[in-house]
Amino acid sequence: MTSTISVFGVGKVGITLISAMLNKNMRVIGVDKNKTLLDDIKNKNYNSDEPGVQKILNKKIELLTVTNKTSLAIKKTDFSFVIVPTNSNDLGGFSNKYIIQVLKSISKAIKEKKTYHTISIVSTIIPGSSEFELIPLVEKISGKKANRDFGFCYNPSFIAQGEIMKGIVTPDYVLIGENSKKSGKITEKVHKKILKENVPIVKMNCTEAEITKIASNTHETMRVSFANMLAQICNEMPETNVDSVTNALSFRLGKRFFKGAVPYGGPCWPRDNIALSGVLNSVNLDDTIPRVVDSYNLWHGDKIIELISKKLNKSSSVGVIGLAYKVGTNLIDKSFSLKICNKLSPKVKSIVGYDPLASSNFKSEFNSSIFKIANDIEECFKNDICIIVQPINGLEKINYLKYKSTVIFDLWRVIPEKTSKKINHYFGFGISINKNKNYKRKRNILKLTK
Ligand SMILES: NC(=O)c1ccc[n+]([C@@H]2O[C@H](COP(=O)([O-])OP(=O)(O)OC[C@H]3O[C@@H](n4cnc5c(N)ncnc54)[C@H](O)[C@@H]3O)[C@@H](O)[C@H]2O)c1
Incomplete structure (x- = not known):
C-alpha cells in the first residue's frame, strides 16, 4: 500500500482531515471540482477559520498536492476518503448525487488499476446507501468485485463546527462500517496514524454504521429537546430553576447535550430527524419520535419568542447577542437569532446584533433596514431589550448593573444568580x-392530584 492518501472533497471537513494527516507527515492528494479553491490552496491564498487547520497548512503545505484529476489521484494512492456534500432532498433524505459523481470517476480509474484500492465514504448518508447503491455502482463501472478487488467502508466523522480537528484527532470513537475485514483493517490503519492514543475503533457492517451515524445525531437532538422541555416547565412552575433539575439528572444521564436553552440549529442536526423520519417511513415504520423532536424544536423557539414579544412594542430597540447557530462558528444556518430577528423585525423600531465570528454572514442573510451590526458587545445592552441568544465570550466582563433600564433575556442563564438578582429587569429563561x-x-395542577 502506498503511504499517500487521496481525499475527494476539500471542503470544511476535507481540509481538516487533510491537515490532520499532513500534521503526521503523511502525503495527501486533495481532489475537488472547485478550481478556485484548488488555485487558492496552491497559491497559499487559502484561509481556514477552523481552529488548528491554518497553522498546519502553512507549515506542511509541501506534502499536499491538489488537483481536479481523479485518475492521477487514484493512480498515486491506494486509499481514498470521499467527503462531498450530501444535500437534503425533497423527501427529507440526503442526496448521494455528488458521491455518485465522485464514485463514477473513481470507478473508471480503478478499472485501469492492478492493485487493491480502498474507498472510505465520510459524508453523512441514508442507511442502505452503501449496500443498495454505492457498492453496486463501483462494481458495475469498474468491472471489479467488492472485497476481492477493491475495499469499501462507510466511515463518518462525529464532528462539530469550530471543533472539526478535535473530532478527527480525538473523537469519542472511530466508526468503521466495513464491507470486508480487509477494507476495515486498512481504514483502521489510516486512522491510527492520525488519532491520539486510546481512541476506541468500532467496526460493523456498512448499513449498521449508517444507522449508527444518523442515530447519534438524532439522539443528541432528543436530549437537547428534553432539556429544553424541562426549561419550559421550570420557566413556568413557580420558584424553579432548570439547572437544578438537569444538574441532578446528569449524575444518572450524563451532562452532554443536556442544558435547557435555545432550540438547536446548524447545517446537520435539524435535517437529521427529518431524514430519520423518511427512513422509517420508507420501511413502513412509525416515525413519531424523530418527527416530534423536530416539531418540538420549532415550537420551543416560537414559545421563547412569544415570551420576549410580551416585553416589546413598536418603539422598542433590541440588542441580540450571538448570531451564529452556536458559539465558535460563523455559520448561521437555522440560527435562532435569525428566527428571532425575522419574527421581531416587523414589531420593533431597531435591532442591533453582535457576534465575534458570524456578523458578516448574518448581515448578508438578514438585510433589514432596521438592523445593524454592533461595534461591540456593550452596544447590545444599550437598548430597551437585550437578548443573550448564545453564551459568547466577553459576557463575563460586562458590568450588568450599569444597564438599569434594559430588559435582559438571558436564554442560557450566563449571568450569575448573585448578579442577576440585582438587575432590575432580568429574565433568565428556565428560571421561573x-x-x-x-x-x-x-388550580389546573391540583386537578391532577385528585
Ligand atoms: N461540516 C460538518 O460539520 C459536518 C459534520 C458531519 C458530517 N458532515 C458531512 O461531511 C460532508 C461534507 O461536508 P463539508 O462541510 O466539508 O462540505 P463542504 O461543502 O464544505 O465541502 C464539500 C466539498 O466537496 C466538493 N465537491 C462536491 N462535488 C464534488 C465532486 N463531484 N468532485 C470533487 N469535489 C466535489 C465541493 O467543491 C466542496 O469543496 C457532508 O456530507 C456532511 O454531511 C459535515
Whole structure:
C-alpha cells in the first residue's frame, strides 16, 4: 500500500482531515471540482477559520498536492476518503448525487488499476446507501468485485463546527462500517496514524454504521429537546430553576447535550430527524419520535419568542447577542437569532446584533433596514431589550448593573444568580419568575392530584 492518501472533497471537513494527516507527515492528494479553491490552496491564498487547520497548512503545505484529476489521484494512492456534500432532498433524505459523481470517476480509474484500492465514504448518508447503491455502482463501472478487488467502508466523522480537528484527532470513537475485514483493517490503519492514543475503533457492517451515524445525531437532538422541555416547565412552575433539575439528572444521564436553552440549529442536526423520519417511513415504520423532536424544536423557539414579544412594542430597540447557530462558528444556518430577528423585525423600531465570528454572514442573510451590526458587545445592552441568544465570550466582563433600564433575556442563564438578582429587569429563561403564592395555574395542577 502506498503511504499517500487521496481525499475527494476539500471542503470544511476535507481540509481538516487533510491537515490532520499532513500534521503526521503523511502525503495527501486533495481532489475537488472547485478550481478556485484548488488555485487558492496552491497559491497559499487559502484561509481556514477552523481552529488548528491554518497553522498546519502553512507549515506542511509541501506534502499536499491538489488537483481536479481523479485518475492521477487514484493512480498515486491506494486509499481514498470521499467527503462531498450530501444535500437534503425533497423527501427529507440526503442526496448521494455528488458521491455518485465522485464514485463514477473513481470507478473508471480503478478499472485501469492492478492493485487493491480502498474507498472510505465520510459524508453523512441514508442507511442502505452503501449496500443498495454505492457498492453496486463501483462494481458495475469498474468491472471489479467488492472485497476481492477493491475495499469499501462507510466511515463518518462525529464532528462539530469550530471543533472539526478535535473530532478527527480525538473523537469519542472511530466508526468503521466495513464491507470486508480487509477494507476495515486498512481504514483502521489510516486512522491510527492520525488519532491520539486510546481512541476506541468500532467496526460493523456498512448499513449498521449508517444507522449508527444518523442515530447519534438524532439522539443528541432528543436530549437537547428534553432539556429544553424541562426549561419550559421550570420557566413556568413557580420558584424553579432548570439547572437544578438537569444538574441532578446528569449524575444518572450524563451532562452532554443536556442544558435547557435555545432550540438547536446548524447545517446537520435539524435535517437529521427529518431524514430519520423518511427512513422509517420508507420501511413502513412509525416515525413519531424523530418527527416530534423536530416539531418540538420549532415550537420551543416560537414559545421563547412569544415570551420576549410580551416585553416589546413598536418603539422598542433590541440588542441580540450571538448570531451564529452556536458559539465558535460563523455559520448561521437555522440560527435562532435569525428566527428571532425575522419574527421581531416587523414589531420593533431597531435591532442591533453582535457576534465575534458570524456578523458578516448574518448581515448578508438578514438585510433589514432596521438592523445593524454592533461595534461591540456593550452596544447590545444599550437598548430597551437585550437578548443573550448564545453564551459568547466577553459576557463575563460586562458590568450588568450599569444597564438599569434594559430588559435582559438571558436564554442560557450566563449571568450569575448573585448578579442577576440585582438587575432590575432580568429574565433568565428556565428560571421561573412566578411565585408559589397566587400562581394562576395552581388550580389546573391540583386537578391532577385528585
Ligand atoms: N461540516 C460538518 O460539520 C459536518 C459534520 C458531519 C458530517 N458532515 C458531512 O461531511 C460532508 C461534507 O461536508 P463539508 O462541510 O466539508 O462540505 P463542504 O461543502 O464544505 O465541502 C464539500 C466539498 O466537496 C466538493 N465537491 C462536491 N462535488 C464534488 C465532486 N463531484 N468532485 C470533487 N469535489 C466535489 C465541493 O467543491 C466542496 O469543496 C457532508 O456530507 C456532511 O454531511 C459535515
